[in-house]
Amino acid sequence: MANDVDAMPVAQVEGKITIIPVVEEIVVVEKRLVLVEEMRIRKIATSQGCLSRSPCANRQPQLNDLTNSNREETL
Known part of the structure; x- marks a missing residue:
């Protein structure tokens, strides 16, 4: 006889x-998803020439940190 009671x-x-x-x-443990942050990603088309293959092939993507102060400007 296991019934949940309020009082x-x-x-x-x-x-x-x-x-x-x-x-x-x-003790009851509850697991749920909570949105804590959103990432906004914008694609920018660019063209860049290279004299040799190896420097362009090894380039890493550049990520810019958007703080709350300039977030509205970039949207």
């Missing part, structure tokens, strides 16, 4: 029988 039940008397509720407090 402590009271003892009851039915004829010559006294019913005393026994409760147990348990």
Whole structure:
């Protein structure tokens, strides 16, 4: 008999029988998704020439950090 209750039940008397509720407090863990931040990515088309293959092939993408102060300007 495992029923969830909101408050402590009271003892009851039915004829010559006294019913005393026994409760147990348990910890319930809940897992849910919470949005904490959004990343906004904008594609910019550029063309750039290279004299040799190796420097262009090894280039890494450049990421710019958008702070709250200039976020509206870039949108």
